[in-house]
Amino acid sequence: MEYIIIIISAVFVNNIVLMQYLGICPFIGVSGKVDTAIGMTGAVTFVMVIATIVTYLLQQYILEPLDIGFMQTVSFILVIASLVQLVEIILKKVSPALYQALGIFLPLITTNCAILGVAILAFQKDFNLAESVVYAFANAVGFGVALITFSGIREQIELSSIPEGMKGVPIAFIIAGILAMAFMGFANIV
Amino acid sequence: MAKKESTFGSMVVTLFLVTLASSAALGFVYELTRVPIANAKAAKKNLAIKRVTPEFDNQPGEECYKVPAGGDTIYFYIARKGDDTVGYAAETFSNQAFGGSLKLLVGFLPDGTIKETAVLEHRETPGLGDKMVKSKSDWSRQFEGKNPDEFLLKVKKDGGDVDAITASTITSRAYCDALQRAYESFKEGDKQ
């Protein structure tokens, strides 16, 4: 039951992109086509879950015992950056097909604030390891739901006539705003 | 000046030096700010407690006991003046608010009468549910000076004594739920 609440809350109620304003750059940047949106979601899910596990262990077994919590930001971002590189290298060797699909998105992920954000939030919420994993996965799904819905709408918008000054990024933000309003309707479900 | 060659040795040395310098600098700043950070945190807690309890001259943030309630813990801070206990501040919560969870601080007089209440954390809708916050409306003043033994902490729709916020019954119920939980734990803690 706990887990279900975490999942619903992260995917719908406190959607990471539309309600918490994390991961906006890829949300605006790679949402032109549904295909790329799906690829990006895959890469984010992969890295977000692994990064949360590794940073949780780092926090629990290194930073806390040594009482150097103030090194959190430095160590988390270093771990995430090296992790992304590592995933890229391993993926290239082990599964070239998956690498083909996700490869170009991986370098972009280091500076995706959703990854670091979720790692820090999972720690701030005092989750245990299992809850942290569920939380990270649910947030990745939430990211995917928002991104894929959004890119679908943007593909349609391309075909319709919109005012000159609105073309491109401005209309994308207006759509995101309306989408966020729709997500506010989920406010009371947990 | 030519770029430095990337050999294994130079890379390891560079990264080591950079992280060493970084942790040394941070350790230094951390030592400098440790006391001010702790002070700011303690002052923040005492300031919040001051809003709901009678005047005190101790550091209630440091005198605290816990009562388990509803799958979580409620913290009670003791306010003293001289040798007398003048009140208690309870950090209570409800998970039934419109936006999920709601955190309140409730001040009790020693006999269990509510002195004042304050919202610590909420995610209610601006303009509707957030009228429970004192700076937005006087709604939460109806609890002041009431003893939950005589004043039933339920909205009138549910047969209680509390006037609900217009169009925000869920928020009002959650507020009552949090207060009721604090009061029950207060009596629980009193027995011990």
Added chain:
Amino acid sequence: MKNFTKGFIKENPVFVLFLGLCPTLGTTGSALDGLAMGLATTFVLVMSNLFISLFGKLIPDKVRIPSYIVIIASFVTMVDLLMSAYTNTPGPNGEPSLYDNLGIFIPLIVVNCIVLGRAEAFASKNTVISSLIDGFGIGLGFAFALVILGSVRELLGNGSLFGLKFIEGDGILIFVMAPGAFLALGYLIMIMNKFRDKTA
């Protein structure tokens, strides 16, 4: 001089380059929060530009990015520590402190694409003086964008500016909530586009 002014209009990181959007949306519920975030980012940007333009040439190419990240993260942590020590006092009616308002977006300055972007594209290739000016210019341009967005949202959503209330009652509340952030930024970018087309 050109290095300084470019950050405001022509190469404004938010309105033109669309970088650093998360804090742009997340910390502009009021003009003051936006200003604080802008200044914190400016500090990190100037300091990391300074250090990278000083020592950048000593860092081997292959470990360039991780070294930059560590340097940037150190300054971010310093800002975080200092802000939690000196800006963590709640308001007289228990309003959340500045530190609480900015919350998770302070550590997240480290992944703000603007900071790493300037380190890589400018500071590693230019002199100390011009890197400092670049850091100030881009940082204040970012702060400028945040203050504008924060002012618009605070004015429409709450009827106040920098906490000074001059319209009674509630505003158009949607603007202080998440959807309003997206809408306000969309319209601001549109107006900025129009403005630039005219001057160009």
